[in-house]
Structures are given as structure tokens and as C-alpha cells.
Amino acid sequence: MRALVLRAPGTRPEVEDVELDGPGPGELLVRVEAAGVCHTELHYVSGDIGCPLPIVLGHEGTGVVEEVGPGEAGGPDAVRVGQRVAFTWRPRCGQCEPCVTGRPVMCVYGRVQARSGGLMDGTSRLRRGGEQLHHFLGVSCFAERAVVSRRAVVALPDDVAPTLAAVAGCAVVTGVGAVVNVAAADGSLAGRPLLVVGAGGVGLSAVMGAALVGAGPVVVVDVSADKLALARRLGATHTVDASGLEAAEVVEAVQEVTRGGADVAVEAVGNPATLAQAFSAVRPGGTVVAVGLSSATATVAVPVNELVQQQKRLVGSLYGSANPPVDLPRLLALHRAGRLPLEDLLGATYPLEETADAYDALRAGAVGRAVVLPGPPAAVAA
Known part of the structure; x- marks a missing residue:
């Protein structure tokens, strides 16, 4: 073969x-x-x-x-x-x-x-x-x-169409799961601001997850105008084109839209710099869910006092922290119902x-x- x-x-x-x-x-x-x-x-x-x-x-x-x-x-x-x-x-x-x-x-x-x-x-x-x-x-x-x-x-x-089934088994489970299984695990996200960093397959799936649970505003950051346009089709209410912006400018733009910072950020790039941006862009008490992989030696630095004094959280989520035999059929059912x-x-x-x-x-x-x-x-x- x-x-x-x-x-x-x-x-x-x-x-x-x-x-x-x-x-x-x-x-x-x-x-x-x-x-x-x-x-x-x-x-x-x-x-x-x-x-x-x-x-x-x-x-x-x-x-x-x-x-x-x-x-x-x-x-x-x-x-x-x-x-x-x-x-x-x-x-x-x-x-x-x-x-x-x-x-x-x-x-x-x-x-x-x-x-x-x-x-x-x-x-x-x-x-x-x-x-x-x-x-x-x-x-x-x-x-x-x-x-x-x-x-x-x-x-x-x-x-189920093979093309949809293929991407649902990884990208969709990972992105939607990061929102539903991790970000919303301790309560409702309805009406609460959510940030997605990176509009690739997983990040766009997180946008669909945010729309599914009623988060809002849903802000997406990327360096591609075309990807941001697709993010808006999938449920983003606001987008930030980070091309040409300094890290502090990206954080300021997110905080302006969310009136002080997102409650939850999903980082779907796997880049230490964007993960640090996501940490800065959440409000006190906020949570950053890291789903993007990087090189085996990559590390990220976060301000210790900000972590402690503002009670922020940085958590990892592998595969959307999902139970695929349960979650995947549910996601496909939501698609058939017109919600994904x-x-x-x-x-x-x-x-x-x-x-x-x-x-x-x-x-x-x-x-x-x-x-x-x-x-x-x-x-x-x-």
C-alpha cells in the first residue's frame, strides 16, 4: 500500500x-x-x-x-x-x-x-x-x-461525511473540549469574555466551542486577516490582527474589548510569546488554557507576583481533556443539529x-x- x-x-x-x-x-x-x-x-x-x-x-x-x-x-x-x-x-x-x-x-x-x-x-x-x-x-x-x-x-x-469525521477526531475535540471541558468545567461561561489566541484548526474549534456555550465577547487574535475573517464566521465577535503589533499592544486591544481582560484565554499556537500574551490578557482570577504544542525544550516565563496576587491560573489541556468515545458522538450530534x-x-x-x-x-x-x-x-x- x-x-x-x-x-x-x-x-x-x-x-x-x-x-x-x-x-x-x-x-x-x-x-x-x-x-x-x-x-x-x-x-x-x-x-x-x-x-x-x-x-x-x-x-x-x-x-x-x-x-x-x-x-x-x-x-x-x-x-x-x-x-x-x-x-x-x-x-x-x-x-x-x-x-x-x-x-x-x-x-x-x-x-x-x-x-x-x-x-x-x-x-x-x-x-x-x-x-x-x-x-x-x-x-x-x-x-x-x-x-x-x-x-x-x-x-x-x-x-457522517469522512472529511468532517476526520477533523472532528482531533482538531474539533481539542478546541471545543478546551472550552467545554476545561474553561467551563467549574461553571457557565455564558456572557463572560473569552479570548482565543491562534486561528488554526484548533483555535477555530475553540471559537465554535465558545459560541456553543454562549461566551461573549469572543475575541480572536491572529496575524492572518483571512483566518480572522473565518473566525468571525464561526462565532468570534471581535478580532485583533496582531501583525505589526507589539505584545503590549495586543494585550491592550484585548483588554479594551473585554473591559479589563478575558475571563478565559485559550492559547492554540504553542508559542511561549503568545502564551505569555494570553496570561497578560486575562483579568484577575482569569484562566489561561494552553492547548498548542511547541518544541520539546520550549518554556514560558510568567510574572510570579501577578500569578499570586491576581490569582491567575495557567493550565494545560491535552486533546481537549476529552473522553473521545463520549464527546465525539456528542459533537457530531451538535453538528447535525446546526450548532457546530x-x-x-x-x-x-x-x-x-x-x-x-x-x-x-x-x-x-x-x-x-x-x-x-x-x-x-x-x-x-x-
Whole structure:
């Protein structure tokens, strides 16, 4: 099958013909229909965050189950051949301490998959000849097919569009979850000012989450006028074009709109400078929710006295602090009800052979969430 392979950090990933073993116990073989292009992956491509190499990339996507490995239990939640599923790059084993205490995105097997480049047992199903290839975060969906753990998928309704399902499984869960599961976890955000820093796929999803819970005003900061225009379509009431502005000017603009600062800021860039801006832009007692990843060595400095005397909070949120088997179906139900305009989040589509071009467009500031369609070129063209 064809798959996008990264062989060394800082190099351009290329599509190669690779071999994929069949699913083992508790695993699924999935034909990939669509895969989202996530900015987080660029950190691994550049080497800012390490991963086992060579590796088949892709972690945000959806597909149709073609084969169920041995050991898959029956019952109402069983995955069947022919069913559409969304991939989740954090499995949910249901047995470790984070899973049983309600923090499934911290499942210990997420670290196993990330560090080993394998599936939940730490081994790979990917190879090229005698060379072992690795799975990216237990998924590797920039490929025609993927073998994944049953614990790393969420079954979806048959009528959900593959492109929407692909981005919902990562960007939307992360952005909406940061608002609903973290920012609004201790009370209502209705009528309270909320700031989103960064209008990429995750930041725009946070804007949709803010509109969903009735926050207001909803202020979005970015350096792209086109991204800010899309943010307004998705629910932003005010935008700040930070291109050419000093950090203090950005903070002043946000505080003016929010009459003293936002109650909550969602930082979706993963840049120490913008994270510090978000911290300055929240009012006393405010909370900054950090969702954007950076290089493995990046740090941020915050004023200690401001942290203490103004009782501000800076918290992290991985994957929207979500429970994907519960949250993802809910998000898709909200979309069907007209309350989450997911189709407006979508950007350009690319065939598998042009995935590296999609990365280039992302670096250059492309608007919306790009989606790769890994099917045969003739099928993509149709």
C-alpha cells in the first residue's frame, strides 16, 4: 500500500510502497478515507519533538473497518466490518489509573505508543521489505490503510461525511473540549469574555466551542486577516490582527474589548510569546488554557507576583481533556443539529502524494483545516 514516510527529521516526507500486517488480537484493519493535516505533526517532522524513525505519519482521520482481529468482544459497542470509525491518537484502555479516574486522554498506553512507535503492545505492523517502520501515535493514517487498536477508534454514524469525521477526531475535540471541558468545567461561561489566541484548526474549534456555550465577547487574535475573517464566521465577535503589533499592544486591544481582560484565554499556537500574551490578557482570577504544542525544550516565563496576587491560573489541556468515545458522538450530534458549523472549518483537500505540499501550505498560513484523501488518485480526482 501507499503511505507517507518520514525517514529523518527536517527532511521532506515521501509516499512509499510499504507492507502492512493484518490486525492482531484487539486490533482493526481500517481503509482510510480522509486524514486531517494538523500543525502538531510539523513539530515531529522538523525534529522539535522526537519520534521513532522511519515512521508513517498521520494521526487525525477516519476510515471504514475492513477486518476485525481476534478477541474483539461482541455486544452493542462492538465494531463491525463496514463501520466508519474515527481514529484517536490517545487510546482508552479502561484499566489504568487515568482511565478509571476519568482522565482517559492520559491513558498510559498513549505514552507506550508514542515512545515505541508501535501499537498498544509496543510492536509495529508496518515494514518495507526487511525494514521496520513505525506507527505515528498509534495511528499512521496518511496511508491507504491502517492497523490500529480497537481502543484507539470511535465508532461513528454511517451518514457522517469522512472529511468532517476526520477533523472532528482531533482538531474539533481539542478546541471545543478546551472550552467545554476545561474553561467551563467549574461553571457557565455564558456572557463572560473569552479570548482565543491562534486561528488554526484548533483555535477555530475553540471559537465554535465558545459560541456553543454562549461566551461573549469572543475575541480572536491572529496575524492572518483571512483566518480572522473565518473566525468571525464561526462565532468570534471581535478580532485583533496582531501583525505589526507589539505584545503590549495586543494585550491592550484585548483588554479594551473585554473591559479589563478575558475571563478565559485559550492559547492554540504553542508559542511561549503568545502564551505569555494570553496570561497578560486575562483579568484577575482569569484562566489561561494552553492547548498548542511547541518544541520539546520550549518554556514560558510568567510574572510570579501577578500569578499570586491576581490569582491567575495557567493550565494545560491535552486533546481537549476529552473522553473521545463520549464527546465525539456528542459533537457530531451538535453538528447535525446546526450548532457546530464543522463544514466551515474545512480547507483544501489533497491526494496522498501531495501531503508534503499540504504541510508547506500549513506553514505558509493556509486557512481552514486541510484534509488528505488517501484513496487511489483516480478516485480522488472523481
